[in-house]
Amino acid sequence: MIHLPDPFPAFDWSSANTFSANALDRCSNLRTDPSFVARSFEDPRARLMLFYGDRVLVTDGDPPRPYLTGDALDAAADAATASIFLGVDPDGVPWFAADVIEAPSPALVASLVDLRTLALEGRAEPSVFGPAAQARAMLFWHHRNRFCGACGHPTELAAAGYQRNCPACGTQHFPRTDPVVIMLIADGDRALLGRQARFTPNMYTCLAGFMEPGETVEDAVRREVAEESGIRVGAIRYLASQPWPFPSNLMLGCLGEALSADITIDHNELEDCRWFDRDEVRAMLAGDHPAGLMTPMRIAIARSLIGAWVAG
Amino acid sequence: MIHLPDPFPAFDWSSANTFSANALDRCSNLRTDPSFVARSFEDPRARLMLFYGDRVLVTDGDPPRPYLTGDALDAAADAATASIFLGVDPDGVPWFAADVIEAPSPALVASLVDLRTLALEGRAEPSVFGPAAQARAMLFWHHRNRFCGACGHPTELAAAGYQRNCPACGTQHFPRTDPVVIMLIADGDRALLGRQARFTPNMYTCLAGFMEPGETVEDAVRREVAEESGIRVGAIRYLASQPWPFPSNLMLGCLGEALSADITIDHNELEDCRWFDRDEVRAMLAGDHPAGLMTPMRIAIARSLIGAWVAG
Numbered sequence: 001m002i003h004l005p006d007p008f009p010a011f012d013w014s015s016a017n018t019f020s021a022n023a024l025d026r027c028s029n030l031r032t033d034p035s036f037v038a039r040s041f042e043d044p045r046a047r048l049m050l051f052y053g054d055r056v057l058v059t060d061g062d063p064p065r066p067y068l069t070g071d072a073l074d075a076a077a078d079a080a081t082a083s084i085f086l087g088v089d090p091d092g093v094p095w096f097a098a099d100v101i102e103a104p105s106p107a108l109v110a111s112l113v114d115l116r117t118l119a120l121e122g123r124a125e126p127s128v129f130g131p132a133a134q135a136r137a138m139l140f141w142h143h144r145n146r147f148c149g150a151c152g153h154p155t156e157l158a159a160a161g162y163q164r165n166c167p168a169c170g171t172q173h174f175p176r177t178d179p180v181v182i183m184l185i186a187d188g189d190r191a192l193l194g195r196q197a198r199f200t201p202n203m204y205t206c207l208a209g210f211m212e213p214g215e216t217v218e219d220a221v222r223r224e225v226a227e228e229s230g231i232r233v234g235a236i237r238y239l240a241s242q243p244w245p246f247p248s249n250l251m252l253g254c255l256g257e258a259l260s261a262d263i264t265i266d267h268n269e270l271e272d273c274r275w276f277d278r279d280e281v282r283a284m285l286a287g288d289h290p291a292g293l294m295t296p297m298r299i300a301i302a303r304s305l306i307g308a309w310v311a312g
Numbered sequence: 313m314i315h316l317p318d319p320f321p322a323f324d325w326s327s328a329n330t331f332s333a334n335a336l337d338r339c340s341n342l343r344t345d346p347s348f349v350a351r352s353f354e355d356p357r358a359r360l361m362l363f364y365g366d367r368v369l370v371t372d373g374d375p376p377r378p379y380l381t382g383d384a385l386d387a388a389a390d391a392a393t394a395s396i397f398l399g400v401d402p403d404g405v406p407w408f409a410a411d412v413i414e415a416p417s418p419a420l421v422a423s424l425v426d427l428r429t430l431a432l433e434g435r436a437e438p439s440v441f442g443p444a445a446q447a448r449a450m451l452f453w454h455h456r457n458r459f460c461g462a463c464g465h466p467t468e469l470a471a472a473g474y475q476r477n478c479p480a481c482g483t484q485h486f487p488r489t490d491p492v493v494i495m496l497i498a499d500g501d502r503a504l505l506g507r508q509a510r511f512t513p514n515m516y517t518c519l520a521g522f523m524e525p526g527e528t529v530e531d532a533v534r535r536e537v538a539e540e541s542g543i544r545v546g547a548i549r550y551l552a553s554q555p556w557p558f559p560s561n562l563m564l565g566c567l568g569e570a571l572s573a574d575i576t577i578d579h580n581e582l583e584d585c586r587w588f589d590r591d592e593v594r595a596m597l598a599g600d601h602p603a604g605l606m607t608p609m610r611i612a613i614a615r616s617l618i619g620a621w622v623a624g
Contacts, residue, residue, distance in 0.1 A: 008547040008569060014528035022526055028539060029580060134526025141525070144483070147464035149457040154464070162524075171456070175525050179491050179562055212474075213453070213487050213560055214334055214446025216326035217553040227340060235320040238550040241529040248525055250491055257320060268341060 013240030013253075013308070018119050018299035020242050022130025024087030024095055031160040037085050040094035041077075048073045049135045050080060051099040054247065055112035056132060063124050066113070066132055067095070084138050084161030086131050097135030097161075099143070115245055119299045130243070137248035138162075141175045148173070180249045181220045182208035184305040185233055187258035191281055191309055192231060194265075194273035203294045204276070204284070206302040208251075221254050229273045230264030233257065239308060242301040253301045255309060282310050325552035325565075325620070330431050330611035332554050334442025336399030336407055343472040349397050352406035353389075360385045361447045362392060363411040366559065367424035368444060375436050378425070378444055379407070396450050396473030398443050409447030409473075411455070427557055431611045442555070449560035450474075453487045460485070492561045493532045494520035496617040497545055499570035503593055503621055504543060506577075506585035515606045516588070516596070518614040520563075533566050541585045542576030545569065551620060554613040565613045567621060594622050 014020050030036045040046065047067040050057040056066045057076075068076050077083060080098035088094050100108070115132055118124055138161060145164050148155050153168035164173040184206050185192040193204040209224035211217070218236045225233050233256040242251040265273045276284070283289040285307060296302045326332050342348045352358065359379040362369040368378045369388075380388050389395060392410035400406050412420070427444055430436055450473060457476050460467050465480035476485040496518050497504040505516040521536035523529070530548045537545050545568040554563040577585045588596070595601040597619060608614045 008549050008567070010547075012530050012548065014530045017528070019526070020528050020531070022531065026524065026535065028524075029578065130526060134524070137525030143462065145461040147459060147461050149459050149461045149467075149485075150455065152459035152464045152466070155461075173461075174490075174522070176488055177491055177523055177525055178486075179489055210486070211489055211562065212338065212446070213449030213489050214331070214442060214555045214557070216329070216332050216555065217562075217564070218324050218326045219332070219334065223338065236324070237320050243526045243528065245526070250523065250529075252529070255320070266341065 017242035017301050019129045019133040023090050026087040031162055037160045043094050045093045047095045049097040050076050051139050052104050052112055055114045057111050058113045066128055086134055095131050099139045133243040133245035136245035140247035145173050178249050179211040181252050182206050183221045183254040183256050184309045185225055185256045185258050189278050190275040193276055194270045197271040202292050205296040206305055217252055221256055228266045228269045232259040234259045251301045253305050329554035329613050331441045331445040335402050338399040343474055349472045355406050357405045359407045361409040362388050363451050364416050364424055367426045369423050370425045378440050398446055407443050411451045445555040445557035448557035452559035457485050490561050491523040493564050494518050495533045495566040495568050496621045497537055497568045497570050501590050502587040505588055506582045509583040514604050517608040518617055529564055533568055540578050540581050544571040546571045563613045565617050
């Protein structure tokens with residue numbers, strides 16, 4: 001029996017998510033050419049995103065810019081660790097990222113903004129969030145791989161930041177991306193939403209969890225939903241993905257059909273989990289729910305999944 | 313403008329892939345309970361998959377079994393590193409995995425089989441491949457994380473193998489899964505297939521590549537295809553995923569529509585890349601191509617993608 005695949009989607013849902021649009025050409029075949037990378041860094045238009053932990057330096061201005069250029073770039077580059085090549089934008093401008101390992105000055109600290117706040121504020125140009133997500137994930141990976149996990153020896157940056165090599169045992173280390181499944185589970189005209197105790201009060205969202213070694217996307221959806229809510233899931237459809245730089249996740253957004261109705265909450269994970277009627281979810285999305293219940297912030301892919309389900 | 317999502321797929325394509333079916337209940341909420349794990353290991357029906365590098369110990373018999381039980385399990389457990397809890401199967405039998413770090417005896421070596429060979433032989437029960445993929449990915453991760461990447465200190469196994477902690481700096485490390493996009497790109501009635509020089513002669517398959525930090529699944533498909541073939545890709549549909557334990561990849565299988573036709577091969581990556589008519593691909597699948605060209609082995613998700621395109 002042949003099961004024919006569905007037709008192509010009319011719209012790339014992924015492209016509409018915050019942190020998704022990334023117009024940089026990563027020039028991966030040129031990363032190992034030190035002269036290309038050095039020449040790019042010397043480009044007077046070059047941009048450097050400077051991070052301290054999960055926060056990026058944002059310069060004043062309208063719109064605020066989470067990168068440095070010109071003299072400010074040169075000054076920052078001296079104080080930062082070896083920079084990472086992010087790519088070249090459609091105007092031919094090379095983008096780099098670096099982080100400040102030592103304690104930054106109070107003046108620098110005052111200009112640091114975490115990516116979530118920057119995205120929620122909505123003042124920066126949309127084109128900076130994709131590169132910022134790329135930068136944050138890469139820098140976190142470098143921070144976590146300064147020593148070789150196989151032998152404990154200090155590692156060395158290579159390939160313009162896309163590799164770290166161990167000179168002692170020869171192990172090559174590559175950047176890490178952690179796949180996470182996030183899913184809107186529906187039972188006819190109701191959706192399964194939950195909340196963790198640490199969330200904003202009254203906010204309910206899709207269930208989610210890290211994928212584990214040795215499972216498919218679909219089985220990860222079924223396992224996570226069963227663990228957290230006791231609900232069994234049948235058919236599953238992938239809708240969209242999103243880089244989520246907190247610190248280096250790949251959100252795989254799915255819709256799923258419930259095969260059971262009785263919820264058993266895992267209180268280690270969730271404070272609450274319930275079925276919500278479509279009208280109630282519509283009110284939550286619109287911000288006029290009578291009890292003040294809410295869906296997540298616009299930058300989260302959960303919001304897209306919930307919106308897709310309400311619309312469809 | 314609202315773009316309605318497609319309906320649910322009638323079939324879970326992922327479930328049909330080798331290494332995908334994994335009936336173990338991972339009991340993730342019990343992993344941190346040492347008495348549960350110890351009790352499970354004492355279960356006389358317990359199974360232990362014993363690895364040496366990428367090969368698993370296979371006992372004689374029909375079907376051959378890539379796990380040990382009873383006295384053989386006890387003897388192996390003494391020689392192996394701390395075991396990892398994989399889960400409990402539908403019969404209530406607990407499964408574990410461990411690896412042999414020191415040089416194994418010649419007798420042991422004679423019974424080691426790599427997972428690819430085991431799957432291609434087709435003699436082992438299908439139910440063992442999911443747990444074997446899980447085991448191999450987990451053990452590779454342990455091997456690569458014996459020291460803390462943040463500070464270089466030796467790490468300690470925790471949570472029955474699903475965590476390694478650094479007693480020096482406190483960093484917690486979690487298992488790694490590397491997402492890879494693999495895609496059948498079509499231009500009407502022709503498909504884009506390529507081959508690397510290291511492949512079996514005459515074998516052509518889908519293009520593929522590791523996802524990078526800060527990109528969506530769809531953008532990773534577009535980037536990899538552009539890099540390797542110069543072809544631009546428009547609409548993309550996710551079809552199925554597959555755990556691919558060589559060593560710890562998550563294959564994300566997609567179909568994509570070509571927006572251009574002229575191929576520019578990246579000869580660092582590919583030996584050849586061409587458009588193939590549907591009839592030619594059908595002959596390759598059936599094994600009666602006049603020039604002896606072939607599609608990949610049945611255990612690869614590429615074969616499913618090619619089959620779906622030929623059928624649809």
